[in-house]
Amino acid sequence: MDVRSLAAAEPFVTADGSTIRELCGLPTGGTVNQSLAEASLEPGQSTERHYHAETEEIYFVLEGEGELELDGGRARVRPGDAAPIAPGAWHQIVNVGEGQLRILCCCAPPYRHEDTFFA
Numbered sequence: 001m002d003v004r005s006l007a008a009a010e011p012f013v014t015a016d017g018s019t020i021r022e023l024c025g026l027p028t029g030g031t032v033n034q035s036l037a038e039a040s041l042e043p044g045q046s047t048e049r050h051y052h053a054e055t056e057e058i059y060f061v062l063e064g065e066g067e068l069e070l071d072g073g074r075a076r077v078r079p080g081d082a083a084p085i086a087p088g089a090w091h092q093i094v095n096v097g098e099g100q101l102r103i104l105c106c107c108a109p110p111y112r113h114e115d116t117f118f119a
Helices: none
Strands: 011-013 019-024 035-041 050-052 056-063 066-070 073-077 082-085 091-095 101-108 116-118
Touching (some): 066 082, 091 101
Antiparallel strands (some): 011 019, 019 035, 035 101, 056 082
16 A cells, blocks of 8 residues: 655646645656646745646645636636646646645646646
């Protein structure tokens, strides 16, 4: 049995600028077809607008308040909200709250820096 602790996961900064603690994925192991990570942004911080050519992604908000831009559409997201992001869809999330924004990022196939593209 393999149980992963978020507290023990080493943080790193992704190509889009968010701080990630990956629980399962290609670098950390445990899965080969998907990845699961927690991403965090400080107040006023945002990811760089980007897309993934191959990866389908789901953002699930754990804490804080954000504004998600997805292919030109905008929506406020709060704890308990999930947003599917199709491969090729441009997206960016901004922390518009007063505290840290924490989201789970579920990716299939697993997240790879090489599959992240910018304008």
